[in-house]
Amino acid sequence: MLAGVLAGCGNGDSMESIGGPTMGSTYSIKYVRHANLPAPEQVRSEVEKILAEVDKQMSTYRSDSDVERFNDLPANRCQKMPASILKLIRVGEQLSEQSEGSYDLTVEPLLNLWGFGPRAREEKVPNAQALAEVRQRVGYQHLRIEGDQLCKDAAVEVDFNSIAAGYAVDTIAAKLDAMGIHNYLAEATGELKAAGKKLDGSPWRIALEQPRDDQQVAERIIAVDGYGVSTSGDYRNYFLQDGRRYSHTFDAHTGTPVSHTLASVTVIHPSALMADGLSTLLLILGPERGWDYAETHNIGAFFVIRADTGFVIRTNQAFERLSGGKTE
Known part of the structure; x- marks a missing residue:
């Protein structure tokens, strides 16, 4: 950009x-x-x-990433996660609450449905029934953190594309500072x-x-x-x-x-x-x-x-x- x-x-x-x-x-x-x-x-x-x-940890384009393994879980399951992912979940929750749910990390099913996500088939406007069904699997309120685990009470899928790169840049900047740069x-x-x-x-x-x-x-x-x-x-x-x-x-x-x-x-x-x-x-x-x-x-x-x-x-x-x- x-x-x-x-x-x-x-x-x-x-x-x-x-x-x-x-x-x-x-x-x-x-x-x-x-x-x-x-x-x-x-x-x-x-x-x-x-x-x-x-x-x-965060790529939605590789099946072995931490987030995609979590996304494949059914509802009412938990998965141990790195501290970095739990940090981003907390940031996402804060932004979701402050935007009254307009910003949400669990939009991956919507992205796929409309043709923009990693599992998308084609770019098109979905019908009302398909949209209503997918919206049942979207919502930050379905996520919770228990210790070092991320849990979900619905079959939500997390997408970090709106914050992962920024997190990477902050981490790189901290490393440069630590190296004396x-x-x-x-x-x-x-x-x-x-x-x-x-x-x-x-x-x-x-x-x-x-x-x-x-x-x-x-x-x-x-x-x-x-x-x-x-x-x-x-x-x-x-x-x-x-x-x-x-x-x-x-x-x-x-x-x-x-x-x-x-x-x-x-x-x-x-x-x-x-x-x-x-x-x-x-x-x-x-x-x-x-x-x-x-x-x-x-x-x-x-x-x-x-x-x-x-x-x-x-x-x-x-x-x-x-x-x-x-x-x-």
């Missing part, structure tokens, strides 16, 4: 870059290497261990966190992408230091039927894709995990409810809203403060 990082250059110490495939997309790390700091291959090894662990930009599948400065002492600058599916155009450039940034939008993964657009972003309360005019939301937050989840939550809520939520909870948010004449930008004071104001 982010158009990219505007690179800078400096003198003296080196700017190192690593990257590769992950989670069906890519990751990239840029960091300033001073004397005695780890070489790129050592950093790569540590980062890819983290990404492999997140994939093994304090000037970096860490990105995975478009979620990112930046800290410190570039080689020349200037801030990391991030290009926010205009919500278009035909080309990448920078809508805004922001400076980031010590924050996670996440953009959620409805403009890449969707299908058309009978002249209507259906996106992959679902309101779990209704069981249908969102249909408002909010095209994308960027959130800046100290936690990449929370930025990831909140950008999805605000996109689900839409241009009015989402804006009110962001203001009430003091969330830095950048809204791109569809209008007859193109796109309308709406950004709040929290976003301007955290992003250092408009840089270009």
Whole structure:
């Protein structure tokens, strides 16, 4: 969702870059290497261990992951889970409660039914009976944590795609800090966190992408230091039927894709995990409810809203403060 990082250059110490495939997309790390700091291959090894662990635990596209083994369980069963998954379940519950059930981690049956999930057959609008049946298997209230186990009282299926990448970025950032690397930009599948400065002492600058599916155009450039940034939008993964657009972003309360005019939301937050989840939550809520939520909870948010004449930008004071104001 982010158009990219505007690179800078400096003198003296080196700017190192690593990257590769992950989670069906890519990751990239840029960091300033001073004397005695780890070489790129050592950093790569540590980062890819983290990404492999997140994939093994949270991927809905591999049958042996922890979450998919849980999803295969029938109702009224429990499964021992890693602490990371239980943490995300708690975050999801918090966001669900605050959005009155519109945001929900148990949307995987809906994603599959509408053609967007890992077990989807085709992209199409389901009939009312099929939708009603699947909605019986959606709802965060059917999950509970008992010690180190995750339990369910209905045949719900969990999908971490709205927060797993943000969690991975936070974990990578913590590892970089532990390795003595304090000037970096860490990105995975478009979620990112930046800290410190570039080689020349200037801030990391991030290009926010205009919500278009035909080309990448920078809508805004922001400076980031010590924050996670996440953009959620409805403009890449969707299908058309009978002249209507259906996106992959679902309101779990209704069981249908969102249909408002909010095209994308960027959130800046100290936690990449929370930025990831909140950008999805605000996109689900839409241009009015989402804006009110962001203001009430003091969330830095950048809204791109569809209008007859193109796109309308709406950004709040929290976003301007955290992003250092408009840089270009």
